[in-house]
Amino acid sequence: MRKLGFLGILIMVISFTSCVSNKDMTYLQGVEQQYAQYRDMTTTYSLKIGADDQLAISITSRDNKLISIFNNQTLIGSGVGSSQASTQNTQAGVSYFTVDKDGYIRFPIFGKIKAAGYSVDELSDMLAQRIRQEGYIQDAIVTTRIINYRVTVLGAVKNPGVVQNTTGERMTILEILGKAGDLTNVAFRKNVKVIREQDGQRISYTIDLTDPSSVFNSPAYFVKQNDLIYVEANKSERVKGSTGYTYLSVVGSFVSIVASVASLIISLTR
Structure with missing residues (x-):
């Protein structure tokens, strides 16, 4: 016996x-107590343009003929002018640019323009104001998108790989993990790594997805272009x-x- x-x-x-343990699996534990009342967001975040970013800048006007002078006749990835791309870009009012290592783009008519460090809205407003002030298009509306905004997700997620942000708008780490299919059951939710290259340096952040403060107060809550997110597996795995x-x-x-x-x-x- x-x-x-x-x-x-x-x-x-x-x-x-x-x-x-269920305690190790549940996201944002205690969030209902921490945020039982409305809280002001202490900081706002807008996606900033950086070196090597690819931009799609569109100009719209009631008179489409005025737009053609701002077409840069370049299709991203071609490296040279393309007549077909030029026609398509002119018709759509869209031009494509790659930000150089010094943070500049070569904009038609205006030449070198600093883009790095600005948000897409700030760059759009600056270009629209200059186009109007210099008398080219009085009703110009400019829209800028980052078209190579991607984040790599590896480790214990259901669909590891590269997540593309086609809107060019800001995204949170929770949204990115959602697009990667969520974490698997063996994921260690208390030790999610975000590796970021910023100003020529590499920095790593650790986020505990079970702790609301760790998530919402992290500098990596809003992801940036080319971030690497690694989800570690738990010890048993x-x-x-x-x-x-x-x-x-x-x-x-x-x-x-x-x-x-x-x-x-x-x-x-x-």
Whole structure:
């Protein structure tokens, strides 16, 4: 009987160690208490343009003929002018630019213009104001989008890979993880890494998705172009494939079989 008791205890230990606490799985724990009342957002965030960003800048006017002088006749990725692209761009009022390493674009008529450090709205307003002030298009409306805004998501998510932001608008880490299919059951939610290149330097942030303060107050809550998000697996998943884990799995299976056979024998001999 002592042997059977030992086997039962061992089975229970193996079963419990394979389980993950609900406390480790739930996002934003206690958020209903922390944000029971409306809170002012202490900071606002707008996506900033950086070096190597690809921009789509569109100019609209009631007189489409006035727009053509601001077409740069370049299709992103071609490296040279394209007559077909030029026609398409002129008709749509869209021109494409790559921000150089110094943060400038070469804008038709105006030449080099500083783009890095501005938000897309700030650059649009600056260009529209200059176009109107210099008498080119009095009713000019300018819209700027970042078209190569992408974030890489790796690790314990359902759909790892590159997430494209086609709108060019700001996105949060929660939105990005949602687009990656959410975290898997083996993900360690308390140690999500965001690796960012900024001003020629690389910096890493750690976010605990179970803690609302860690999420909402993190500098990485709003993701930036080319961020890398890595979701670590929990400890039980990380040891899978190791010799020790394989040994324990075999032993656990063997113990389960022995316990089942022993229980059957006891039942039959009673």
